[in-house]
Amino acid sequence: MALNKSMHPRNRYKDKPPDFSYLASKYPDFQKHVHTSLTGRPVVNFKEPEAVRALTCTLLREDFGLTIDIPLERLIPTTGAVLSLMDHRRAFPFPKSPKWRSSSEPTCAAAVAVVTRTGASCIYPLLGATMNGWYFLATEVDDICFDYATKNVEQNKMWYSCMLGKKCSLAPLKEELRKQGVPKVTHTEFCQGRTMRWALAWSFYDDVIVPSGVLTNHRIPQETGVRSSGRWSSGPIN
Known part of the structure; x- marks a missing residue:
């Protein structure tokens, strides 16, 4: 370097x-x-x-x-x-x-x-x-x-992800992933002030480790923007 x-x-x-x-x-x-x-x-x-x-x-x-x-x-x-x-x-x-x-x-x-x-x-x-x-x-x-x-x-079995604006979108998407035989599916939610967002993540590999902390709520500071990354690797969702 x-x-x-x-x-x-x-x-x-x-x-x-x-x-x-x-x-x-x-x-x-x-x-x-x-x-x-x-x-x-x-x-x-x-x-x-x-x-x-x-x-x-x-x-x-x-x-x-x-x-x-x-x-x-x-x-x-x-x-x-x-x-x-x-x-x-x-x-x-x-x-x-x-x-x-x-x-x-x-x-x-x-x-x-x-x-x-x-x-x-x-x-x-x-x-x-x-x-x-x-x-x-x-x-x-x-x-x-x-x-x-x-x-x-x-x-390097990556996770795919998407961010949702409505909680009601979670269930049908998770069901569709299940129908397609996707072995690992998880989700989390973000809170920015009074605004809620939901993130859905999935992997096509059965032996991957589900990122830690994905089922807990995440409160984001007001001044911080929320951005979808497109892919997650195994690790906590920030």
Whole structure:
């Protein structure tokens, strides 16, 4: 993270680089790659592929709740560089109605990206979906990269979600999800002053952990806006 000044202005690591000491104390796999410099600062040798991989995997886990695996014999991306590219991409408009969307799907504003040679990490689709709710079509021709990318997508079993303005919408939507065989469904409610909103979340994976605290009421400060994220990962709904 030595080039923080050159990072995109919106990159989360530009003004607040990762705390290697804290991460090392929390993640043993990363700890063995952290050394102390002559000035007493914790440092990582970016010339070592194992260290770069450990840092990338650790940051994805700590800051985005993503778990991935990357083979040493393939490209190992750095999280900071990927985030800068995504921040740069956000400055350009996305198509609002993809031409490939089937007629049976509801028309809505959607961010769509095509990633060729997504790599073993599949980091762009995973981060884009987690951070921005973007939709991705990712391709890969290398068998090893394809296998790892597929595994990385599968093990990050994301939650889909929507926000509702009326409580009466919950029951029919939950029933429809049940009819479609969706194994995990949960909901919560938000309170902003006198305004109530309801959020419904579902996952197509039976073994995912239901986010903690989803069945409790959440009172939101008056000055805080409510925003639907498009997807939830396993964790509390804020």
